[in-house]
Amino acid sequence: NALKIATEQKAKFAFTSTSDVYGRNPAVPFSETSDCVLGASTVPRWAYAASKLFDEHLAFAFHEEHGIPVTALRIFGSYGPRQHLSWWGGPQSVFIDAILNNETIPIHGDGLQTRSFTFVTDTVSGILAALESDAASNQILNIGSQREISIVDLAKLIHQLSGATEPLRLEMVPYKQISGRDYEDVRRRIPDTTKAQNLLAFKAQVSLEQGLLQTIEWQRKVRGAARPQAVGV
Numbered sequence: 001n002a003l004k005i006a007t008e009q010k011a012k013f014a015f016t017s018t019s020d021v022y023g024r025n026p027a028v029p030f031s032e033t034s035d036c037v038l039g040a041s042t043v044p045r046w047a048y049a050a051s052k053l054f055d056e057h058l059a060f061a062f063h064e065e066h067g068i069p070v071t072a073l074r075i076f077g078s079y080g081p082r083q084h085l086s087w088w089g090g091p092q093s094v095f096i097d098a099i100l101n102n103e104t105i106p107i108h109g110d111g112l113q114t115r116s117f118t119f120v121t122d123t124v125s126g127i128l129a130a131l132e133s134d135a136a137s138n139q140i141l142n143i144g145s146q147r148e149i150s151i152v153d154l155a156k157l158i159h160q161l162s163g164a165t166e167p168l169r170l171e172m173v174p175y176k177q178i179s180g181r182d183y184e185d186v187r188r189r190i191p192d193t194t195k196a197q198n199l200l201a202f203k204a205q206v207s208l209e210q211g212l213l214q215t216i217e218w219q220r221k222v223r224g225a226a227r228p229q230a231v232g233v
Contacts, residue, residue, distance in 0.1 A: 003059060007066045014071040014131050017056055019144065019189055020049040021074060028148075029192040032074070032140040039184045046184070056140065069137035071130050076144025076191045080120030080211060081218035091151055092117065092212065095158045096219045104169040105159075108178060111152035111170070114188045118144045119211030122204040129200040136199060142191040145204040161209060162216050 006013040022030045023046065025037040036053060038046045059070040083089035085097060091108075098105045126143035130136040149157070152170070159168045175183035196202040 003062045003068075006068050007062060010068065012069045012071070012131070012137065013059060013062070014073065014127070014136070015055065015059065016127070017052045017072045017074045017140070018049065019074050019076040019142070019191065020186075021053050021056070022186075022189065023049055024184065024186055026187070028188045029146065029190040030142065031192040032142060032195055034192075043184055060138070063138055069134075071136045071138070072140045073127060073130055074140065074142050074144075074191070075118070075123060076142065076189070077115050077117040078120055078123040078144075079117055080215050083120075083215070085219070085222070090117070091115075092154060092158060092215065093219070095155050096162070096212075096216050097223070099159055099162050099164050100216075100220060100223055102164075102166050104171045105155045106171050106173050107151060107155065108173055109151075109175055109185055110172060111155070112150050112187075113185055114148045114150045114190065115154075116145045116147055116190050117149070117154075117208055117211070118204055119206035119208075119214075122206050125205075126196060126200070126202045129196075129202050133200055139195075139199065141196045141199070142193050143196060143202065144191040144193060145208070146191060146193060147208055148188070148190045149208065157208070158212055158216065161212050 003013060021036045022034055023037040024039065025035050027034060038049055056072045059072060062068055063070045077090060079090050079092050083093050085093055087094055095105050123143060130141060155170060156168060193203065
């Protein structure tokens with residue numbers, strides 16, 4: 001429907017895809033021309049990536065048929081204040097919550113899988129740059145930070161930055177225990193952002209430490225606001 005409206009208005013169409021489309025391709029960092037290696041359709045874990053790839057193909061089909069400029073932005077691990085406070089918000093959200101509540105941090109799998117995390121202001125800057133630049137038309141672009149960190153090291157970093165006085169406690173949770181069925185994880189997911197740098201002059205500016213500090217402070221305030229207030233009698 002959105003593509004049809006863009007066609008009617010002869011408008012540029014930019015949308016967010018996902019880094020998940022690269023799937024289990026082992027050749028990192030991923031450039032926009034890297035292969036998308038997904039698992040079997042019987043494994044539900046790949047449904048999200050498949051849906052985003054469909055979006056990309058649909059958008060480029062509209063470009064071919066109707067001539068509207070389209071841009072697909074593959075987002076890598078965006079996070080920050082106002083993120084969802086469950087696993088939908090990403091591991092950092094769950095880890096921060098666990099540390100603030102002096103709880104054990106759940107680590108899915110062995111925790112050695114690596115990711116890159118991009119602070120929300122950098123994500124927004126990348127999206128705006130793509131919207132405002134004709135150079136982004138009919139392109140796929142990676143938007144993200146190139147810093148790679150393991151999930152275990154992410155938990156350790158958040159624990160350090162939070163100023164927690166309790167020792168760090170980790171619990172390794174087997175994938176089978178999470179959903180009751182087989183799960184295929186991605187061992188490494190890191191972007192090559194050379195194309196975005198060349199076309200849009202985009203490069204993530206906020207360090208992981210800076211972004212996590214802001215996010216921890218926001219979650220601390222949210223947690224405090226959610227507490228029941230004492231009533232004097």
